[in-house]
Amino acid sequence: MNFIEQSFSIPFTYKVLFTEALFAGDNPLLRDLLAKHHTANIHQKVLFVVDQGVSEQHATLLADIRNYFADATDWSLVADIVVIPGGEIVKNDLTSFDRILDAINEHGIDRHSYVVGLGGGALLDLVGYVAAIAHRGVRHIRIPTTVLSQNDSGVGVKNSINFRGKKNFLGTFAPPLAVINDANFLKSLPQRAWLGGISEAVKVSLIKDRAFFEWIEANATALRNRHSEAMHYLIFRCAELHVRHIGGYGDPFESGSSRPLDFGHWSAHKLEQLSRFEVQHGEAVAMGICLDCVYSRLDGRLSAEDCERVIGVFETLGLAITHPLLKAEGEHSPLVAGLQEFREHLGGRLTIMLLNGLGVAEEVHDMNTDLIRAAAEELQARC
Structure with a gap:
């Protein structure tokens, strides 16, 4: 031939x-x-x-x-x-x-x-x-x-x-x-847009840089109060981590199904769609991170203390940790259906990033729908 x-x-x-x-x-x-x-x-x-x-x-x-x-x-x-x-x-x-x-x-x-x-x-x-x-x-x-x-x-x-x-x-x-x-x-920027963007910094810190998460935790009140120097550092460090990932992870054009930077995004994307985009992306990511952190805790991966620290950061920032549409009731829950849509978005095998600790992430290829429901119900009850 x-x-x-x-x-x-x-x-x-x-x-x-x-x-x-x-x-x-x-x-x-x-x-x-x-x-x-x-x-x-x-x-x-x-x-x-x-x-x-x-x-x-x-x-x-x-x-x-x-x-x-x-x-x-x-x-x-x-x-x-x-x-x-x-x-x-x-x-x-x-x-x-x-x-x-x-x-x-x-x-x-x-x-x-x-x-x-x-x-x-x-x-x-x-x-x-x-x-x-x-x-x-x-x-x-x-x-x-x-x-x-x-x-x-x-x-x-x-x-x-x-x-x-x-x-x-x-x-x-x-x-x-x-x-x-x-x-x-x-x-x-209105306060809503100022705060929403911080969620992506929390995200990248949780999967890549514990020290950065702890800095955000220590400066959450200053960030909420629009302290300029704190925001300038947050943006620079977050952008730096994102750019380094794109160039150093070996898959800048996402030809595979591994998307570490999509931590917390599978439910966030679905929530944006369900709310007809009334929930902004950063807000949805904050809620998605909280959902996956509680799931990680229920799955025995993340300690209760670390899970509470993550949720506490969002509460201090003034970002919502869940939404009425983030429910997983019934066999045909739109939230659970979001997993299949996310798999299609990845273009292959379902790959979800979960936490084993602050700054310690692991990819999994299956999600327990009972634990998803339990995590969603826990956050709903908390609110």
């Missing part, structure tokens, strides 16, 4: 940059980034897609972006900044998808130009997906504006939209050119 075999590898490199007042005239960070990646003899364009909620909270934002690029010579800002809604709804509505794709087409954004997404994690998911499929991939820069996107979703390589009733059903793995975290955007 004759055949031809091809094999090649491509290194991916991107930086997560930290700054304040990104579009101030004396802040060279973005200009330096574009200059570093400038293609000689080609005039490059920059198309911004901005979260409507962020633009409303920062009244001068669009003007600041335009002023920042006013004197540029090697690249030019597309005058028509695309402003679209943020939040999970933007991943469910193809109208925004079409608007971004139309703008890329109408303004001639090619592979030498840039699409810059500025907003929360859902908007960045959408913008990254469109950038990845237009022309088979145009350069993409992320500017996350929430705690959740600055410490988790915005610093990774995944892009997606929801489709046919399934979360993240359409998507790509496409690393950005860079991620820029501007701390100034956090100042205008």
